[in-house]
Amino acid sequence: MREDSLPHLRGRQREWETLDRLLQSVRTGQSQVLVLRGEAGIGKTALLDQLCDRASGCQVARAAGVESEMELAFAGLHLLCAPFLDRLPTLPDPQADALRTVFGLRDGVAPDRFLIGLAVLTLLAKVAEERPLICVIDDAQWLDRASAQALAFVARRLVAESVAMVFAVREPADDKILASLPELTVHGLAPDDARALLEQARPGPLDEQVRDRLVAETRGNPLALLEMPRGLPVEELAGGFGPSRWPEVSAGISPGIEESFRRRIGALPAQTRALLLVAAAEPLGDPLMLWRAADRMGIGPAAADPANADGLMTIRERVVFRHPLVRTVVYRSAQAADRRAAHLALAEATGRDNDPARRAWHLAAAAEGPDEEVAAELERSAGQAQARGGLAAAASFLQRAVALTPDPVRRAERALTAAGASVQAGVFNAALGLLATAEAGPLEDLQRARANLLRAQARYWQTRGSEGPLLLLGAAQALEPLDPGLARKTYLDAWSAALFAGAMTRGTSMAEISSKALACPRPEGPPEAADVLLDGLALAVTGGRDAAAPLLRQAADRFSGDGAATIQEVVRSTAAAVMVWDYEAWATPLARQIRIARESGALSVLPVALDVLAQALCVAGDLRGAALLIAEAGAVTQATGSRIASYARLMLAGARGREAEARTLINVTIAEATAAGQGCAVQYARSATAMLCNGLGRYDEALAAAQRAAADTPELFVADWARIELVEAAARAGRPETARAALDRLRQGAAAAGTDWGLGVATRLRALLSDGSDADRLYREAIERLAPTPVRPELARAHLLYGEWLRRAGHRVAARDHLRQALELFGEMRMDAFAERARRELATAGERVRRRRVDAFDELTAQEAEIAQLAVAGRSNPEIGAQLFLSPRTVEWHLRKVFMKLGVSSRRELAGALNATGRTAESA
Template sequence: MSGDPLPGLRGRHRERETLGRLVEGVRTGQSGVLVLRGEAGIGKTALLDHLCDRASGCQVARAAGVESEMELAFAGLHQLCAPFLDRLPQLPDPQADALRTAFGLRGGAAPDRFLIGLAVLTLLSKVAEERPLICVVDDTQWLDRASEQVLAFVARRLAAESVAMVFAVREPGDDKNLAALPELTVRGLGPDDSRALLEWAQPGPLDERVRDRLVAETRGNPLALLELPRGLPVEELAGGFGPARWPEVSAGIEESFRRRIEAFPDQTQALLLVAAADPLGDPLLLWRAADRLGIGPAAADPARTDGLLTIGERVVFRHPLVRTVVYRSAQAADRRAAHLALAEATGRDTDPARRAWHLAAAAEGPDEEVAAELERSAGQAQARGGLAAAASFLRRAVTLTADPARRADRALTAAEASLQAGVFNAALGLLATAEAVPLEDLQRARVNLLRAQAQYWQSRGGEGPLLLLRAAETLEPLDPRLARKTYLDAWSAALFAGAMTRGTSLAEISRKALAARRPEGPPQAADLLLDGLSLALTDGRDAAAPLLRRAADSFGDGSAATIQEVVRSTAAAVMVWDYEAWVTPLTHQVRVARESGALSVLPVALDVLAQALCLGGDLRGAALLTAEAGAVTQATGSQVVSYGGIMLAGLRGREAEARRLINATIPEATAAGQGCAVQYARWATAILCNGLGRYEEALTAAQQGGDDAPELFVSDWTTIELVEAAARAGRPEAARAALERLAEGTAAAGTDWGLGVEARLRALLSDGAAADRLYREAIERLSPTRVRPELARAHLLYGEWLRRANRRVAARDHLRLALEMFGEIRMDAFAERARRELAAAGERVRRRRVDAFDELTAQEAEIALLAVAGRSNPEIGAQLFLSPRTVEWHLRKVFMKLGVSSRRELASALNETGRAAESA
């Protein structure tokens, strides 16, 4: 090779300009993200090196994925964050504790991985306050899953932190977490640059035909151009007498590295293998492990001289492919010896999970002692990396278990953990492993349950309820408590599938649940919920009301239940028309989920609470909750149907906005087998059209929504719209039949909400004094409740009736109240209907002024309201999964839009928005 220094990155003008703009943006206070994609050896690592070298005035943090540790949770993230862990005390306590747990610095329950993401975002933002920060992650395709998810989360949330993140990932690859991020594909060098690089790397005689073949067959891959000629005989290079075709690019590069490694002394090769098996890059750990193998410091010299390995503050390979080649080309026995040495060097108390992982890699075959240690370490792995990390340890334990019965039991445990972690294919494979031996009845029943859950959780389609029902029936004689839980799962699955449930029905599930054997002891809250919901389907609301009320009350403020249980309990609360039992426990659970960072379950709770706020008339608060839920689902990549968003669109009455959402929801939900979402969309159409005064269209939508699954609570809401639309469309018989069905439930519930709505609807179908009395009763009953839209609609209907009865003065009073309430709630279609009626009653009506709130985006509005409510920037950031610096950036934009300069002025500009913030 020539003694001249290697020229700069030849032919990389586009890439260097892109990276240069990224660095300049960071220096000026902006954040940036870029994913470099390309085949092995194409120059991604060289570009990362170039970026780091040119980042003067910036801090640089690096990490790289390592193939052998893809299942060790947060191994890659720890590499990146290690230099900054002294700043953990600057983070909010929940975030700091989450990172300490993830990195094994403290014990505790497994933190939500997205709380860890928020902690990393805050940490990097804190670091960047001192100097701009550039984070580079090489070989992202080999990052452990937990690290990749967290880093992708952080990348999606960057805005104004002076942080740049650059990922290098091999193409092709499976990296869905990075799919939505800005990317740059790195391609091969052009012919001229390829020839120049080849001639620099091979200064001796080089036949022109060989040179052109190398350029063509490597497709300009720089590492291939540097490595393929090494070690080739002179006659091949100078005379053109080589083989007809060299190996494929990647294979050729690997072969070049392999030849160089094989030329080293045995001890040097052994040292390289230990370094390749340990991704920590800790030189002290490397030398401790090497000492156990009898390898001395001189063994590193040949690799250092050749440039393949550098041992300084960190152990660094020249290129990630070198590590891969070292590890893959080693004999199995040598790999086991390296891992055993690393396990012994790690120590039982230092990092037991990593030690167990190395012991597993060192095992020659089934080893009960190592399997048991993996099983014990799964708890620590879960605390650090969640269920996915625990599942990987448990899966490895299964492979090391010789005893068939023990193997089957471990396979079931690992399958359950894999399923909960969302690793469905692995879970199904483990179930097949368990079934390879004769199973006890309870084990086989668990297999059926897990298989049903796997299939349902993957598709959420109409077959899920039947699969879960069969699993519950199988479990019934073996484990009554688990069977009851599974019956409730089946009921919930049928609720979401609605009319698209296949092979069974809510009624059948309910009958079988009621007939199932009861576990011993007093009933738990979930038992009351299952019995109440089931009885409502089999015997009607009147018979079920006492149980439903007990079930709703048993969850109280939600403090003694999980968020999933509270979300399910809302069905009971809505069936007995108990608004407080619906909203109170959910409000508590949302607060707990926010504080604890339980982002995996938070979107569902936010959405159900948004639905409650919609029916309570706090559309502004509901909009903020749906925006928050959207931010979480975007950050986490989860898929949650926004039922609250559907309700919000219908109640707001902004036709174009509502139609877009409804028209998108119905086909998507139908294809997914989510009948409940279709029913919500029908209800939203009905209330939209009633607000617009299009009663025939409202009637059609309400009839469709009620027919979809008439036993569900959503049908009660569609019935309200059906009765009003039918009455206004001159179809009183259709209205009366629907009203009588609704009245069964409202009478059984006996609440002012239900009875007030019933009175309002009966007034629509009455005349004279009876109608007057019923309207007054509706207003009297609804006034003390929190369901303000129902009260506003009662005033509207009464005012319309009074005007038609030529009682214009009284009509104006009620219409004025209705217009004021609809305006405050922001139900625009109904407000316009009230305005028209008030004008017809003889009163001049001004159009509502544009609210300052409408000038803001959803995220800006949410930040503004939280600021008005007295939250600090760090508190706002923790709730909205943003860094405090980004919150400050958004607040500056809010101030500019509203023409204010302080939080005190902001409160005045938004008028009563503080109250909306409190309700949310």
């Protein structure tokens, strides 16, 4: 595109070419995302204006962050979505209800913040079905956090929706929320373009030296070039006399631009300045709200005329400032008393019943000092703020209430409450500051104990490191004489933190935590499921599996049948289920809770639950299903920006036996987890290494890895899994005594549990260490026990070991039968290393075996495979999108790629293709 076709964008050929390509892509059905970065006045808003002007055939939605309302949740998102709210009935009910709640259109509990992002994605995709949609978000550095998170979520999930999202961000800015999105940095104009713009904007004589100095000091910033000369005497511009008093331009808000706007605003009549201030404090751009507030201040309509004549602000369908920087300068340059008056007028104009939360926020901004009445209203509004913006919004209201509370006792209690909300919202630094405020006031012993607990939680959840167990243990001990019930919950938190830190736990140990937890008195009345779980886990560490098995089994059963348990509680209870070798109690309640979480939109709790269920599928040999759950968990963590280590990915890599892929993952995990003090991840990685090497037949290496994994937190189930590998590796490496020692400990836990899973594995390993008729009998018993269980890899390994033993004993015909069954099972499960081991053994037994043919399904990506299986399971595109955080349009786009790769043209043919390769939708 030629530069002369862009009369308002001199020197912006490169930037406009990028935006023009963006427009062309959106018009052809591709989604686009771009973040424009640059200092204030550099031309980002002008580029956005030009984009909107030239978006013919497209719909345009605009929003802008406003500094004064950064703490009001979803204010920016509401601006962007307001024109499309009539489409809410077309969204899935959970998504529509989530948006109605956060936009104040209905009452309800706080929806998951990522459900809100998914709802916005679906809404924008619906709008774009009519015409391509361009979403423009200016001053994104001042978006409230909730809006920024939702919009970043949408931006990262766009694929084929005909939606473009263009953000403008002021530099320097700490906007990690938008990190990793495509960027374009907008620099100052080149000297020739800067001079031409200055001459075009400033008719009349202009001294060449003055012009060059303006160009140099503004560094080509267009707004500075246009604004700084305004109001300067003619002689300074024409003759070069006295320009030394001009301020230099710095990064961020240019003092020169700010001073220019301040001069222009200061020259306006007092009522006009007051009207501008009210408009700056009211970010919705609602003319009716502006005039209601102005009326309360005695400001008439004529006050708008001078601002309109000077081009600073126009009032039509919306209130619009000439440039976002004008709003900033108006608000920042006003006297504190004037700002308070503007906010008070806006609070009165809002009304108590219209929007209580916004009214309370304006009242807080209008307060001259501590004010209990306003603090109480903020506290009451925190609930509504939470419903609309989650815990972070509630924490902001409570934090403001703390600042306005005059009574020291009430102030300390409110600070504790605000700190609790901040911890739950993940705003840890704010929480620590509020705790310091609380502890500076008069606290009772229980309040101080609560403060210790919140500090421990904040510090642990910030790092998930090795010092967390000690912090939580100290908090539990402080709570014990004051609130035994809360103390026991904290002991369970400390135990879980020690599980996570594993052998790297500092300052305490799982044994110490368990001993102190068992000594803590229970509250009166029947024990809750969490109490039984704590006692069972603690006793397993201090007294062994024999003593703990009844409690562990009871806890697993309680959580399996307790429909009121939360997904977090069920995830925690799976440790008990695995310790008693109860597969159903492990997988079934988790699958139920995940289904509920998906349906309700509780997305933030899904990744850990999905990972734990994926571990269960690995143990069951459903590696394809495990990979799909891992991919889903990855989609959540990618969309939410969270970092959660995937233990299931390690298990999957060890079971698949693809060495290069597994080694890379294992090595990276061990390095990162060691640096972070996350010992459990290291233990999982070593256990996976042992399984990988056993599959490859590298028994010495498998033994070394298994011994280290079994020694790390040996009381836990991961150590049991490592002992399975240890016994086989030691037996094959000629270390029978080492194998027997590990088997003795494994048998003890399996016997206490009494399930076919545990007893079948223990019997298989006993057979491995036996001879003659004893070995033959034990192998048969192991196969008989394992055959009806869901744990197919253990059955396949029993057939493999029995077949290897039979071949070595000279029973080649019988050996081939078991080796053939092992090969078939390993092949179906895609346990490639073990399958190759079975194939080699079968060939040695005298049978010619073809290598497995790679089927077309293996060409699909994890996401394509998951979409394919969900489609075969009968899920609609909207249902698949809701589960995978995609728009229905993107689901359709992926399905077309799946059809092409598999050579089918319909869902019915897709079902046949999956069945032909042995892939069903059951695990999805």
